[in-house]
Amino acid sequence: MHGNAYWLDVAVVPDRRREGLGTTMVHHLASLRHENLPLKNRGFEGDVGLAFADALGARTVQVVPPFTVSVSRRHSLSALGQHWRGSLVSASALSVQDVETANAETYEWTHEHWSPVGPGFASAVNDGLWEDLNIEATVFALDEAGQIAASAMVYAEDERPLIVTETTSREQQLGEAAVAACVHEALSRLAARGVDEIDFDGHVSDPHFMPVLARLSPTGRWFRLFELVPDEAIRRTV
Structure with missing residues (x-):
């Protein structure tokens, strides 16, 4: 890849x-x-x-920063997430193609400066994606034109759910707010299902994810x- x-x-x-x-x-x-x-x-x-x-x-x-977060910390994102001007939808409200395109776009730009992807990477990064996701807990932020601006992709792992979150482009306007809104909504949905803790996967170079993670007071090891x-x-x- x-x-x-x-x-x-x-x-x-x-x-x-x-x-x-x-x-x-x-x-x-x-x-x-x-x-x-x-x-x-x-x-x-x-x-x-x-x-x-x-x-x-x-x-x-x-x-990669410490990444285990208590779902109860989601309230620390409420104020920031309210600045997102668009809407939030579940993965089930989108087509498989739209979800896979957004996933590939996010993956490509978050890796471009330190581990650039090769040709045909999208098929590899999306292999089995739909089967791995918790479709109802996965949340997308749509801008006012209805385009996907950010996502909080929730993966069903054995120990704890895993969330990968960022915008679909580095230059996304209000990107931090979009990520915060997605994560807050995803954590709220997981809390309603009785989930107490989750893990994140991301990097210190992810510009919209890291400020959101910091607000959640993660624990664990670098x-x-x-x-x-x-x-x-x-x-x-x-």
Whole structure:
């Protein structure tokens, strides 16, 4: 979907760590690459895997904030959400094509500066989308012309519902208010179904999502997406 890195995951059993096995595996796997692209993965702050990557010179490409939120915090979005001048609708009020187009537009611009998508990404990012969504809890903000301006996509996960939210374009007018209105409505619908907590998925570079998340006082751990440039990692260990 992105085509700009190789995803790599190396695991060493605890009693064999600090023997150079992980480093050797990274160097070997790097030698098998067909293209001169970096290696990529992610990790929570404090995890040994992230510390290992840092020791090899990992370069942070994105940061994901703590993301667990109490649904009761939705009231902190009421005032901001009221500034949205358009309407709110469920996913069920829209066509599958409209939902998928909005999802792809949001995904593309929120990744363009740090992990640009490749050709044909939309079919991959929308694969199984309709089956994964909680259709009635997913909310879209429509502008005064009836066009989709933002969304709060609610995914049915095993532990807690997961919400992905942003505008469909970076330059969306009143984008923060549109996101706040979507999230407030989605959380209200989940509260009516007895949900107490949800998780978000987003990035610190998402300009309309982050101010909304901050108002919700999230808890949890930070994690980083990182890249390793194999030649640089080798130089650090020789």
